[in-house]
Amino acid sequence: MNFLLRGVQHDDLNQVLSLARQFSLLNLPYDKKIISEKIERSLASFEGDLSKADSRYVFVVEDVDQKILAGSSQILAKHGTAEEPTYSFQVIKKERFSNELGVGFIHQILRMKINEDGPTELGGLVVDRTYRSRPEKVGRIASLGRFLYIGLQLPKFEDELYAQMAPPLTEEGRSEFWESLGRRFTGMPYQEADVLSQQNKEFIRSLFPEEDIYLCLLDSKARLVMGRVGPETLPALHLLESIGFKYTHEIDPFDGGPHVGCKTKNVSLIKDGKNLKFCVKKSNTTFDNVGLVGLMRDKSFLGGVTACAVQGEEILLPEKSIRTLQLNDGESVYYTPMTKTKGRGHAKA
Numbered sequence: 001m002n003f004l005l006r007g008v009q010h011d012d013l014n015q016v017l018s019l020a021r022q023f024s025l026l027n028l029p030y031d032k033k034i035i036s037e038k039i040e041r042s043l044a045s046f047e048g049d050l051s052k053a054d055s056r057y058v059f060v061v062e063d064v065d066q067k068i069l070a071g072s073s074q075i076l077a078k079h080g081t082a083e084e085p086t087y088s089f090q091v092i093k094k095e096r097f098s099n100e101l102g103v104g105f106i107h108q109i110l111r112m113k114i115n116e117d118g119p120t121e122l123g124g125l126v127v128d129r130t131y132r133s134r135p136e137k138v139g140r141i142a143s144l145g146r147f148l149y150i151g152l153q154l155p156k157f158e159d160e161l162y163a164q165m166a167p168p169l170t171e172e173g174r175s176e177f178w179e180s181l182g183r184r185f186t187g188m189p190y191q192e193a194d195v196l197s198q199q200n201k202e203f204i205r206s207l208f209p210e211e212d213i214y215l216c217l218l219d220s221k222a223r224l225v226m227g228r229v230g231p232e233t234l235p236a237l238h239l240l241e242s243i244g245f246k247y248t249h250e251i252d253p254f255d256g257g258p259h260v261g262c263k264t265k266n267v268s269l270i271k272d273g274k275n276l277k278f279c280v281k282k283s284n285t286t287f288d289n290v291g292l293v294g295l296m297r298d299k300s301f302l303g304g305v306t307a308c309a310v311q312g313e314e315i316l317l318p319e320k321s322i323r324t325l326q327l328n329d330g331e332s333v334y335y336t337p338m339t340k341t342k343g344r345g346h347a348k349a
Contacts, residue, residue, distance in 0.1 A: 001321035002065060003136055005145035007046050007300040008039050008058040008072070015069040016060065019126055024173070026198050027074060027124045045077070046300050052077045052156060053084075057149070058124070059301070061142045063131075064324050071127040071142040075150070077157055080118020087204045088113045088250040088259060091227065094212070110213040113250065114205065119160035119261065122146065125236060141305055143239055147269040148294035149301045152334050154264070161264050162248065165237050167257035168230040177256030180222035185209065194254050204253060226256040243268045273336040276315040278322075280329045285309050285316050291337045293317070295325065302326075305338065 008016065013036055020030045029035075038058055045055035055077035061070045080086035089110040097104035122143075131138045150157050169175055178190040185207050186193055197204065215223055227247075229237050237260065244267050245260040252259070264270060269292065287307035293315070294303030306321040315335055317327070327333070 001304045001306045001318075001324045002063065003070060003138060003141050003304055004062045004064050004324050005059055005141055005294075005301070005303045006062065008042050008060050009300075010039060010043075012060055012069060013039060016058075016072060019069060019072055019128060022129055023126055025124065025126065026194060028072065028126060048156075048299070052158075053081050055156065057146075059142065059146055059149075061127075061138050061145075069128070070131040071138045072124060073122070073126075073142040073146055074124030075146055075157075076121040076123065078118055079121035079162075080115040082116045085114050085116045085201070085205075086118050087201060087208075087253050088115070089213075089253050091249045091251060092212075108215040110215065110251075112208060112210065112253070118158070119162045120150070120158040120264070122161060122163040122240075139235065140239060143236065144243070144269060144292060145294065145303045145305075147243070147267055148273065148292055148303050148334055148336065150264065150267075151270040151273040151336070152294060152296060152301070157264060159264050160261055161245075161267065162259055162261035163240060163245065164252055164259055165229045165257050166233045167228060167252070167255045168225045169255070175255040176219075176221040176225050178254055180218045181213070182208070182254055190254065197254065208253065222256065227251055227258045228256075229258065244271075269336045273334055275332050276310065276313055276335050278327050278329065278331045278333045279311075279314040279316055281316055281319070287316070287318060289337060291335050293321070293325070294334045295327075295332065297326070303334075308335070310335070310337075 017030065017032055017035050020028045020035060038056065041056050042058040044050050045057050057075040059073045061072065063070050090113050092109050092111055094107045094109050095104065096107060125139065125143050127139045127142065167175065167177065173191065175190045178193070182193060183189065186203060240260055244262045246262065248259045248261045250259040251257060287309050289308050289310060290305065291308050292303065293306055293308065294301060302325050307318055309316040315333055
């Protein structure tokens with residue numbers, strides 16, 4: 001195990017800030033004060049000091065050899081409450097037919113949805129640029145490892161999970177969907193409206209139309225990008241789809257990016273996950289599986305991808321994974337399978 005997924009700590013502040021500098025994400029801004037507050041909230045969330053609605057978990061992927069943070073990801077335990085509702089557009093088909101003319105059309109319409117009892121949201125997935133093309137697939141660890149924590153702490157999360165996927169933007173960072181729709185009702189440029197929505201979403205309810213919006217009335221550029229993801233987001237989308245997430249027929253009201261979701265219990269990594277007892281190595285052990293493993297320690301989370309051997313209710317791991325996770329004989333480990341190594345590259349204890 002060369003990369004460890006764990007809960008963020010105070011000492012990670014400067015490295016998380018360096019990660020944030022590479023991106024333009026609203027949930028990971030390049031702002032030392034905001035990042036510090038996020039770390040504090042994450043620590044309180046892992047400790048169990050906050051309500052579900054207030055809990056925000058920040059995970060980091062550490063290169064254990066270099067002691068460098070290679071990536072990060074987040075979980076919002078509940079996104080959408082009566083005090084802070086969330087907004088989306090439902091994409092609905094509507095039939096119109098004229099008996100006199102014998103002509104009919106199936107229109108796509110957008111209908112505003114206000115959610116005051118929202119699901120758990122996955123977000124904030126970033127990978128340092130120097131690690132993006134490496135075979136260890138840091139993004140995969142940062143994304144999938146979160147589900148082990150959810151599986152270990154199910155009462156802390158909602159029965160449904162969802163993620164907002166980033167849509168295609170112009171080279172200047174403009175959203176064609178927003179230009180065709182949102183800007184006409186708010187008078188604000190996309191970036192300004194997106195930033196404002198992180199602090200107060202009242203203007204969405206006040207200024208956006210309550211009536212159905214026919215897509216045929218939007219310009220072609222907006223229709224082309226609606227419900228699609230940008231090329232850099234495709235791998236993240238495919239990864240979520242591979243474990244059970246599906247398009248929910250809802251889009252972001254700002255940029256038209258699609259929402260994907262899944263019942264928490266139906267996520268394959270959670271459905272197939274189980275607690276096993278870690279056992280010290282036995283002679284001539286062949287680690288013929290690759291899986292995700294995780295455990296709770298000091299009210300935080302440690303996990304990652306490792307070769308392993310599963311024997312009944314016991315799991316055996318290579319020496320490096322044992323050291324990285326600081327495992328003790330007989331300790332409980334949450335495990336979910338990923339792939340078989342099919343006889344190639346076996347590691348021996």
